[in-house]
Structures are given as structure tokens and as C-alpha cells.
Amino acid sequence: xxxxxxxxxxxxxxxxxxxxxxxxxxxxxxxxxxxxxxxxxxxxxxxxxxxxxxxxxxxxxxxxxxxxxxxxxxxxxxxxxxxxxxxxxxxxxxxxxxxxxxxxxxxxxxxxxxxxxxxxxxxxxxxxxxxxxxxxxxxxxxxxxxxxxxxxxxxxxxxxxxxxxxxxxxxxxxxxxxxxxxxxxxxxxxxxxxxxxxxxxxxxxxxxxxxxxxxxxxxxxxxxxxxxxxxxxxxxxxxxxxxxxxxxxxxxxxxxxxxxxxxxxxxxxxxxxxxxxxxxxxxxxxxxxxxxxxxxxxxxxxxxxxxxxxxxxxxxxxxxxxxxxxxxxxxxxxxxxxxxxxxxxxxxxxxxxxxxxxxxxxxxxxxxxxxxxxxxxxxxxxx
Amino acid sequence: xxxxxxxxxxxxxxxxxxxxxxxxxxxxxxxxxxxxxxxxxxxxxxxxxxxxxxxxxxxxxxxxxxxxxxxxxxxxxxxxxxxxxxxxxxxxxxxxxxxxxxxxxxxxxxxxxxxxxxxxxxxxxxxxxxxxxxxxxxxxxxxxxxxxxxxxxxxxxxxxxxxxxxxxxxxxxxxxxxxxxxxxxxxxxxxxxxxxxxxxxxxxxxxxxxxxxxxxxxxxxxxxxxxxxxxxxxxxxxxxxxxxx
Numbered sequence: 344x345x346x347x348x349x350x351x352x353x354x355x356x357x358x359x360x361x362x363x364x365x366x367x368x369x370x371x372x373x374x375x376x377x378x379x380x381x382x383x384x385x386x387x388x389x390x391x392x393x394x395x396x397x398x399x400x401x402x403x404x405x406x407x408x409x410x411x412x413x414x415x416x417x418x419x420x421x422x423x424x425x426x427x428x429x430x431x432x433x434x435x436x437x438x439x440x441x442x443x444x445x446x447x448x449x450x451x452x453x454x455x456x457x458x459x460x461x462x463x464x465x466x467x468x469x470x471x472x473x474x475x476x477x478x479x480x481x482x483x484x485x486x487x488x489x490x491x492x493x494x495x496x497x498x499x500x501x502x503x504x505x506x507x508x509x510x511x512x513x514x515x516x517x518x519x520x521x522x523x524x525x526x527x528x529x530x531x532x533x534x535x536x537x538x539x540x541x542x543x544x545x546x547x548x549x550x551x552x553x554x555x556x557x558x559x560x561x562x563x564x565x566x567x568x569x570x571x572x573x574x575x576x577x578x579x580x581x582x583x584x585x586x587x588x589x590x591x592x593x594x595x596x597x598x599x600x601x602x603x604x605x606x607x608x609x610x611x612x613x614x615x616x617x618x619x620x621x622x623x624x625x626x627x628x629x630x631x632x633x634x635x636x637x638x639x640x641x642x643x644x645x646x647x648x649x650x651x652x653x654x655x656x657x658x659x660x661x662x663x664x665x666x667x668x669x670x671x672x673x674x675x676x677x678x679x680x681x682x683x684x685x686x687x688x689x690x691x692x693x694x695x696x697x698x699x700x701x702x703x704x705x706x707x708x709x710x711x712x713x714x715x716x717x718x719x720x721x722x723x724x725x726x
Numbered sequence: 727x728x729x730x731x732x733x734x735x736x737x738x739x740x741x742x743x744x745x746x747x748x749x750x751x752x753x754x755x756x757x758x759x760x761x762x763x764x765x766x767x768x769x770x771x772x773x774x775x776x777x778x779x780x781x782x783x784x785x786x787x788x789x790x791x792x793x794x795x796x797x798x799x800x801x802x803x804x805x806x807x808x809x810x811x812x813x814x815x816x817x818x819x820x821x822x823x824x825x826x827x828x829x830x831x832x833x834x835x836x837x838x839x840x841x842x843x844x845x846x847x848x849x850x851x852x853x854x855x856x857x858x859x860x861x862x863x864x865x866x867x868x869x870x871x872x873x874x875x876x877x878x879x880x881x882x883x884x885x886x887x888x889x890x891x892x893x894x895x896x897x898x899x900x901x902x903x904x905x906x907x908x909x910x911x912x913x914x915x916x917x918x919x920x921x922x923x924x925x926x927x928x929x930x931x932x933x934x935x936x937x938x939x940x941x942x943x944x945x946x947x948x949x950x951x952x953x954x955x956x957x958x959x960x961x962x963x964x965x966x967x968x969x970x971x
Contacts, residue, residue, distance in 0.1 A: 345847050352835040633831045636792060637892070638820020638848050640813055719792045723827070 346643075350650045353627070361655070364619050368659020368703075369666065371612040372695050376667030377674075378601045379691045383522075384684060385597050386588075394557040396456065397564055398586040399550040402577035406431075408546035409576050420566045422559030423552055427452035430535065430548035432528075434497035434508065436487070443483045445497065445528040447535040447548075456553040459519040460527075466491060466514030474534050477510035480525035481517045482684070491515065502539045522686055551583070609702060616706035620652050624710040631714050632722030641715040648711035649704065656703020657696070664695050729765040738765035739932055740789065740900065745798035747784050747955070758784045759955040762798070766900075771926045771933045773946035780952040782936040783904055789934060790823045790902045791815045803899055820848045824893030828905035830885040832877040838864065838888045839873040845896040863891040866929075867921060883914030890921060900932035901925070907942050919945045 354361055399417070401407035409428075417426050432445035450471050454462070462470070462478055470476040479489055489495065493512045498505065510530055518525050536544060554563060564580040571578040581589070624631070631644050668687055675685040735741070742764035749756045758781040766772060774782045787793040788800060791807050799808045807818060832841045842863050846856045864870045867887040877885050886906060893901055903922065907915035919942055925931040926947075935946060943949045950957050 345853070348840060349833075349836065349844075349847075352833070352840070356835050629829075629831060630833050633825075633827070633833070634844070635816065636790070636819065636825050637845050638816055640816050720787050723792075723831075 346647070346650075350647060350654065353623075353647070354651050354654060356623075356627075360619065360623075364616060364655050365659040365662065367612055367615050368656055368699055369663035371608050371702075372660045372663025372699055373666045373670070374608055374663075375605055375695050375698065376664055376687060376691055377671070378605055379694070380667070380671055380685045380687050382597060382601045383686060383688065383691070394582070394584070395554045395560075396583040397552040397554065397560060397567070397580050398583050399552065399567055399578050399580045400586075401549075402568075402571075402579045405549060407576075408543065408548060409550065409578065411545050411547050413550065413571065413576070413578070414547075416570055417550060417552060417567055420563055420570070422555050422563045422566075424555050425452050425455040425553040426550055427456040427553075428532075428547035428550050430532075432497075432499060432530075432535070433501045434499040436495065436497050441487070443480075443486075443526050443528055445530070447532050448529045449532050453529070456551050459523060460516045461519055462514045462516045470513035470531075473511055473513050474531060474537075475509055475511050476513040476531060478514045478516050478529040479512055480527045481515050482525035483528060484512070484515050489515075502535075502543065506538075508534075508538070522684060524684070526684070552580075609698065613702050613706055616652065616655070616702060617709065620648065620707050621710045621713075623651070624648055624714050628714075628717065628722045631717065632719045635717075635719045636723070644717075645711040645715040648714050649707045652707025652711070653700060653703045656699045656706075660696050660699025660703075663699075664692050667695075668692075729763075736765050739768040739770075739803055740764070740766040740934075741799075741801040742789070743799045743801075745785075745788065745800065746796045747781070747788060747793070748796045757955055759788070759795070762955070762957060764950075764957065766932060766934065768932050769926065769930045771923070771947045772935070773943040773949045774934070774936045774952055775938070775940070775943050775949055776952035781955045782952050785952065786902050786904055786934065786936050790825060791819045820845060820896070822899040824896070824898040824901040826886070826889055826893050826901060826903040826906045828908040830877070830882070830889045830909075832885055832888055832892075834877050837874050837876050838869060838880070838891075841877070841888055842873075842891045842895050844892060849896065859895050860891075863895040864888075866894065866925075867891045881914070882910050883917055886910065886914070886918050887921065890918070890925075894925065894929075894931070900934065903933060903935040903937075905937055906935065907937070907939060915939070915942060 399409065399413075401409050411428070414426050414428060417423055427449045429449070430447040432447055434445050435441070436443070454460075454467070460480075466478070470478055477495065484490070489512050491512055491514060495510045495512060496507045497510060498507050500506075516525070516527075516529075552563070552567075554560060560582050564582075567580045568578050631647075634647075635641070635644060671685050671687045729736075729738075742762055745759050745762040745764075746757065747759040749758060762785070774785060776782050784793065788795050789802075791810070795808055799806055801807070802822060805818065805822075807815060810818060833844070836844075839860055842860045843856055846859055849856075851859065861870060861873070864873050867890050869884060869887050869891065872880065872884060872888075875884075877888070880888065886909075890906075901922075906922065907918050910918060922933055922935070923945060926933055933946075935942075937943050
């Protein structure tokens with residue numbers, strides 16, 4: 344493009360200002376990408392939740408148990424296809440900072456209810472036969488370098504005093520769904536029940552229910568809660584998606600917080616770049632007037648100003664998103680599974696770039712229109 | 727031949743008829759040009775003189791299609807420009823007018839070559855053809871060896887030469903010079919005037935120039951005086967009051 348030289352020459356007119364403006368975009372886009380990644384991580388549970396699954400917890404709190412006896416009662420409710428139960432274990436592997444979620448699972452029903460978490464059949468069969476067997480998520484296995492056949496000691500103080508539980512890694516599971524949780528660690532209910540204190544025996548943490556059809560969700564949830572009503576263990580049943588969303592809400596209104604920060608950042612960016620472009624145009628009013636005098640149209644002048652603003656936005660945006668692409672995996676590793684998987688998706692990158700272009704376009708539009716409407720005679724008189 | 731008394735049609739390159747320009751400032755009307763008539767032929771070199779506020783620059787702006795008159799008409803090479811739309815007028819300027827300003831008005835971030843190339847970016851010329859034209863124009867003004875220099879690396883006289891090269895590179899119909907030597911020392915001013923005269927004599931350019939400097943004005947073929955918006959006197963080379971031979 345023959346105007347490229349003119350556009351770039353103007354861009355590099357004030358190098359420090361150019362660097363700072365690009366830096367503003369880079370910081371804003373980095374922050375945007377980071378916030379979007381965190382938001383995505385918190386929402387992923389709800390996004391990938393099975394539409395045909397319900398989660399049943401104690402009405403008081405998820406840390407309160409539910410009777411194991413509810414399993415058969417739930418199974419008898421029309422619309423229920425399968426039921427499995429889990430329990431939080433809360434053990435520590437080597438050091439407390441090595442956090443990953445450990446669940447006690449019901450080996451008979453786990454794969455019926457949550458089929459998307461795939462374990463090879465031979466590994467699963469070994470696991471079923473091995474009372475101390477465990478299945479690790481691919482992410483956690485990779486994190487600690489575990490492989491099938493490894494012996495893993497996990498300390499626990501929640502059940503029966505501080506003790507070490509030994510596990511054999513019999514299998515590694517992968518999620519079929521993109522962004523699925525591959526950080527869990529499963530072991531058998533029988534092994535757990537064998538060592539749990541008498542006071543806890545006969546209880547489970549929560550139930551996960553597979554429905555015949557998602558259409559039955561409301562009716563089945565009501566039937567379960569009605570079944571447990573007025574008992575010592577009243578239940579709260581909701582879809583897996585609602586459960587995941589509720590879980591996120593425990594951390595506060597993440598969505599609102601992120602949207603607020605993002606809006607403030609982009610509004611500030613708009614003001615900063617708009618002001619920069621306005622100054623940049625004001626500084627060269629006479630030059631733009633000369634361009635118009637020698638035959639450049641009003642639209643050409645608008646194009647030059649917009650092209651500069653958009654170039655700054657694009658370069659800054661790409662720089663910021665590039666930084667995020669480097670930083671997010673580092674951050675994810677540093678968080679050690681404290682947050683759900685941090686993923687900088689193509690959608691976030693595309694949205695970030697679109698936002699950068701939008702802000703760049705808007706910030707260049709007003710000064711550009713001013714330059715476009717500027718009367719040559721008046722502008723030349725200012726020289 | 728330059729005339730300031732014609733009212734009918736003529737074959738002149740530039741015909742100005744009954745030109746009025748009135749500005750409104752704070753509710754007050756200021757008439758800058760009044761019923762001005764002018765004929766300029768191809769190859770003429772005319773200087774406009776007059777006190778500040780006499781309307782010299784306004785006349786130049788109107789002739790260059792940078793401003794529109796309140797009344798009257800301006801016809802250049804058969805095109806009446808006074809009723810052209812904004813975009814058409816811009817295209818007309820690109821094709822027909824070369825501007826030379828007092829302050830040179832070069833783009834500081836472009837080197838001499840790029841500054842001179844600017845008007846050619848509006849044409850369909852290829853890159854290599856543009857280069858040939860720019861080199862020729864810079865050669866005419868004697869700055870072929872400075873094409874990679876930026877304005878800050880040039881003297882005032884050299885900057886004005888680059889501006890002249892920019893004005894002539896697209897081979898416009900006429901040149902409009904607004905105090906082309908106003909910011910230069912005498913020696914540089916003389917050099918610029920020599921160059922402008924060469925453009926008239928050797929290349930047949932038509933030049934209309936505004937100046938305060940009588941020494942500079944004397945170099946033109948004809949000097950016209952503007953006073954309170956009226957061409958009241960015609961200068962050298964046999965020009966009589968009210969008419970120019």
C-alpha cells in the first residue's frame with residue numbers, strides 16, 4: 344500500500360508516546376485475557392456440566408453427610424437412570440501446597456454416571472480388583488510424574504486421626520470434553536469405609552444422578568427433596584450446572600467483579616488513547632491541512648488517523664495477548680490446581696483482538712473526524 | 727497577458743469575474759475582496775502586493791480552490807471551480823495547483839524524496855515512475871543529492887526548494903506561492919526567486935505569488951496591488967492603472 348510509508352512515519356513521530364500507547368494497549372489486553380481466563384476457569388464447571396445429571400447434597404451444606412441409604416430410594420424415583428456417590432477426602436501428598444482434589448468413588452456406578460471421564464478398560468479392571476487402587480487425572484499424573492504402578496502415600500487428618508493412606512496408581516483418566524477436569528484422584532469406597540471412623544460409616548458426601556432425560560430434571564429433583572423432607576438429612580438437589588455455578592458463587596460474584604474491572608480498564612484505555620490520538624492530530628493540523636491542500640481528500644485524512652490508531656491498537660493488542668499466552672501457562676502451573684484449569688482459548692484471543700480494534704477505532708474516530716472536517720484555510724492560518 | 731478590467735469571457739488560463747469574499751466575524755461582515763476581475767494567461771508570472779489584510783492570501787486561497795467566494799466565478803483552463811463540490815475541488819487541486827507556502831510546510835517525518843512524492847501518491851503512477859518524477863523534480867530544484875535528508879537536516883532555502891519540487895512534481899497547471907521568500911534571508915530569497923523565474927521561463931509555468939517584499943515582487947512579470955479588497959494598481963511592464971497590457 345503506497346500510503347504505508349506516510350502512516351508509519353507519522354506513527355514513529357514520537358517514539359516514547361508510541362511505546363507508551365502501545366504499552367497501554369498491551370497491559371489492558373493482558374489484563375483482559377487474564378480476567379477472561381479466570382472467568383472461564385470458574386465458569387467451566389457449569390459450561391461442561393452434564394445436562395442430564397443432578398447433584399444431591401445435604402441441605403445445610405455440602406460438608407454435611409447424607410445417608411448411604413438414600414441411594415436405593417433415589418434409584419426408585421422415576422426418571423433416574425443411575426446413581427453414584429462421592430466423598431471428599433482432603434488428603435495431602437508430600438506437602439500441603441501440592442493440592443489436588445481427591446474423591447472416594449463408587450466403582451459400580453462411577454462410569455455409568457460420569458462417562459466422559461475415560462479410563463482404559465484394562466486399567467479400570469485392575470483398579471476394581473485392587474482395594475488400594477487409585478485412578479489419577481492425566482493433569483495431576485503429569486504434574487507429579489506418576490505412572491501406572493506407582494505407589495502414592497497420602498496423609499489425611501479428616502478421617503480417624505492423622506494417618507497415611509497408601510495407594511497404587513492403577514489407571515489414568517482423561518476427559519472427553521475440552522476443558523474437562525483432569526486433576527482429580529479417585530479411590531475405592533470400600534477402602535475408605537474400611538478405615539473411616541464408626542461415626543461416619545453409612546454416610547456419603549453427595550450423590551450424582553444420571554437421568555433418563557434432561558427434561559425430567561425438575562421433577563426428579565423435587566421428588567428427591569420431597570423424599571428427604573422433614574428428615575435429619577434434608578437434601579438440596581439441583582442440576583450439575585446449577586451446582587457448579589453455585590460453587591463458583593461461594594467465591595463471590597466473580598462475573599460481576601471481572602466485568603467491572605474489564606469495563607473500567609477499557610474505558611480508561613479509550614480515554615488514554617483517545618487523548619493521545621487527539622494530541623497527535625492537534626500537533627500536526629498544519630501538515631494535515633497541507634495534505635488536503637495538495638489533493639488528499641477528507642476521507643484520506645480520516646483514513647490516515649484511523650490507520651494509525653488501529654495499528655497502535657493491533658500491535659498493542661497482539662503484544663498483550665502474546666504476553667498472556669506466555670503468562671497463563673506459567674500462572675496455571677504456579678496455582679497448582681488451586682483454580683480450575685486456566686485456558687487461554689482462541690475465543691478469548693479473538694475477542695481481545697476485536698476489543699483492541701474497537702477501542703483503537705473509536706479512539707481514532709473523533710480526532711479523525713475533526714481532521715476530516717478541518718478547513719484547510721483555517722488550519723494553514725494557525726502555522 | 728494579465729488584465730484586471732475584463733468582464734466578459736476570454737481565452738485566458740485563469741479568469742476571475744466579479745469575485746467577492748465576505749467574512750462574518752462577531753456579527754460584523756468584513757468584505758475582503760470586492761468585485762474583482764482578473765485574467766491570467768499561461769506562462770504569466772504575477773505578484774500580488776498589498777498591506778496586511780488587503781485580501782492577498784484570500785485571493786490566493788480562492789484561486790487555489792481552498793476557499794469559496796461569496797459571489798463571482800473563477801475559471802481555470804475551462805473549469806469553473808466556484809461551484810465544484812468538496813471532493814471534486816480536492817481532485818481538481820491535485821491535478822491543477824502547486825502550492826508553495828511561506829513556512830515550506832514539509833512533513834517533518836518524511837525525507838525530501840517522500841515529501842516530494844506526496845502528490846504523486848494520488849496518481850496511478852507506478853512506484854518506479856513516481857521515483858523518476860521525484861528525481862526529476864528534485865533535480866530541477868538542485869537537490870538531487872539531498873533526497874534522503876529530512877527537513878530538519880536542510881537549511882530554510884533548501885526546505886523551500888523541496889517544497890517547490892513538491893509543488894511541480896505532478897506538473898500542475900499553475901503555481902500559487904504565498905510569501906515564498908518571507909522566511910528566508912536575502913541570499914536564499916534570491917535563489918528561490920531565480921528558481922521560480924526559471925520555472926516560468928524554461929518550463930512555461932504560470933505563477934501567482936503573494937509577497938510583501940517589493941524586491942521580490944519586481945522579479946515578477948507583473949505586480950498587482952490589492953488594497954481593501956480591490957485591485958487598485960497594476961505594476962511593472964507596461965501595466966496601466968485599471969488595466970494591464
